[in-house]
Structures are given as structure tokens and as C-alpha cells.
Amino acid sequence: MLVLLPPSEGKASAGEGAPLELESLSLPGLAGAREAVLAELVELCAADEEKAREILGLSEGLRGEVAKNAGLRAAGARPAGEIYTGVLYDALGLATLDKAAKRRAADSLLVFSGLWGAVRVTDRIPSYRCAMGVKLPGLGPLAAHWRAPMAEVLPAAAAEGLVLDLRSAAYAAAWKPKGGVAERTATVRVLHAPTRKVVSHFNKATKGRIVRGLLTAGAVPASPAELVEALRGLGYAVEAEATGKAGRAWSLDVLVDDVH
Known part of the structure; x- marks a missing residue:
């Protein structure tokens, strides 16, 4: 299972320590695209x-985020799972998962980023600001910059397993699963059951709890249909729409009563 997450806008301070080693990041096929964004961002x-x-x-x-970006190459780095914060x-x-769940998180979670493209939660990165x-000015829209390298790298990362896509629209624009990968992909909306409306804050919190529940339970659904059953086994009310069309992802609605 590969879980695609958005980053958080706010980030924890990386503090002091060893700086970024760009070549050490996961998905080395993104290295050239990462260096291009990093170079222009630092220079700007x-x-x-x-x-x-x-x-x-x-x-x-x-304003202080600009100076932080200017010093990215020398800044201290920490695992991405410690840098990203928010709802x-x-x-x-992640910090409170047991050892087995942490191993599963390291293997399955992929955080999308305007600067790095996508990183594992164990990849060491500095704190930055670049949505x-x-x-x-030089590279243009970052989502467009990432599409070609993502299309080269991510199908292999997805392998033959389930892709659980929890990204927001801005980050989904950088890579859209196609073909057989799309057919193994499920997107999720969290709806307030009585009104069937998306509640932004609770939407994010519920997605975090869903991922935690799957990691803690050791669930390894291999398909969207198996994911529906796994989520129901965790106590979620789920409605699933399988498009029935080749190359199309499943759409899952998770219904919640409590929006606090």
C-alpha cells in the first residue's frame, strides 16, 4: 500500500544538526527536478x-520564511515525519506509533511537496516554505514542473499495490495515477453525515486517524475494495463508488457524525 499525503503549510523547526543531503532522499529519479527547484528557490x-x-x-x-529558504543548503535537517505538523x-x-507501525509508515507513506516533489517520512529535510x-520565475508553476518526473518515478513506487490518495487538489495536480495504477487507487472525502458536506478541519483530522488506524492494525489492503472492508473493520461508515471504467480511480466517502 502506498499512501499519498499533502504536506503541512506550517512546519516544525529543524534545529541544528547535519544539513540536507539531496542525494540521500528517496525516489532518486526526482533528484534533478529537486535540485532545479532548490537552486531557484534559494537564489530568489x-x-x-x-x-x-x-x-x-x-x-x-x-517574512522570516524567506531567510529560512535562503539558507536551506546549510540548515539542519530532520526526518520529514518530524518536520510536517498541522491537523x-x-x-x-507518527511519534507515538509502535515500532511495527512506524516501519509500516516508513514503507508506505509518501508526502508530496512543492520543493521536494515527494518524500518518505524518514527522509531528512530542513524546514522550508514552498507550496x-x-x-x-524560471521554472514556472511547480505542479507542472513535477508532472514529467513524477510520471517516470511514481508508477514503480506504487508497484502492484493499493494507492490511497489523500492529497489536496494542489498536490494531486503534480501526479495523476493512470492506467492500472489508477484502477488500484482510492481517493477519500470525509463528509458530515447529516449534511453530506465536507468540513475542512475535521476532514484533515479524520484522514490522519484513518492512516493511523490502518498502520496500527497492520492492515494491508491490496485493492480499493479491500480498503473499504478494512475501513469498515476500523469502525468507519464508508460509501464507495467504483467507476467501472478502465483507468479510473475509486472514490470513497467516509461519513462522520462528529465534526469537532
Whole structure:
């Protein structure tokens, strides 16, 4: 099973320590595309703080993120699972998983990123600010920049197993599973059962809990249909729509009563 996650906008400080080793990151086929984004981002942020802040969509209060980006090559690095924070990652609680679940997380979780493309939670990265929706002056829109290298690398990462796609739309734009991979892919919406509306905060928290539940239970669904059964076994109310069309992903709705 391969689980595709969005990053968090806010990130923990990496602190001091050994800096980034770009060549050590998982999915080495993305190395060239990573270096291109990193080089332009560092140069932009070192040369013109105001221009960088505008391009990155940062408020005045986040001005310090520009200087952080300018120093990325020398900054301390930590496992990505410790860098990403926020509602989904709080609910996932990687640090509190048992050893077996942590091993499964290392093997199955893939976090998408405007800067790195996609990383494993064990990959050591510095804290940074660069969303997938950013348009860099030289490279252009980052989602478009990542599509070709992602299309080369991710089908092999998905292998023959289930792909559980929990990404937000901006990050899903960087790679769309196709063909047989798409047929083994399931996307998830979390809906408030009485209103059938998406509740943003609870949507993220529930997705984090879903991933934690699967990791803790040692569930290894091999298909979207098996994922539905696994989620129901964890106590979730799930409605599934199988498109019945070749090369199309399944769409799952998880219905919840509590939105707090």
C-alpha cells in the first residue's frame, strides 16, 4: 500500500544538526527536478526578499520564511515525519506509533511537496516554505514542473499495490495515477453525515486517524475494495463508488457524525 499525503503549510523547526543531503532522499529519479527547484528557490530568497515574499504568497508576518529558504543548503535537517505538523499530522501521531507501525509508515507513506516533489517520512529535510501552487520565475508553476518526473518515478513506487490518495487538489495536480495504477487507487472525502458536506478541519483530522488506524492494525489492503472492508473493520461508515471504467480511480466517502 502506498499512501499519498499533502504536506503541512506550517512546519516544525529543524534545529541544528547535519544539513540536507539531496542525494540521500528517496525516489532518486526526482533528484534533478529537486535540485532545479532548490537552486531557484534559494537564489530568489537570497537576492530579493520582497519579490520572494510576493511569489511565495507570504504575509508580512511570515517574512522570516524567506531567510529560512535562503539558507536551506546549510540548515539542519530532520526526518520529514518530524518536520510536517498541522491537523492531519497531529491526528496521525507518527511519534507515538509502535515500532511495527512506524516501519509500516516508513514503507508506505509518501508526502508530496512543492520543493521536494515527494518524500518518505524518514527522509531528512530542513524546514522550508514552498507550496505546490507557487509559480517560480524560471521554472514556472511547480505542479507542472513535477508532472514529467513524477510520471517516470511514481508508477514503480506504487508497484502492484493499493494507492490511497489523500492529497489536496494542489498536490494531486503534480501526479495523476493512470492506467492500472489508477484502477488500484482510492481517493477519500470525509463528509458530515447529516449534511453530506465536507468540513475542512475535521476532514484533515479524520484522514490522519484513518492512516493511523490502518498502520496500527497492520492492515494491508491490496485493492480499493479491500480498503473499504478494512475501513469498515476500523469502525468507519464508508460509501464507495467504483467507476467501472478502465483507468479510473475509486472514490470513497467516509461519513462522520462528529465534526469537532
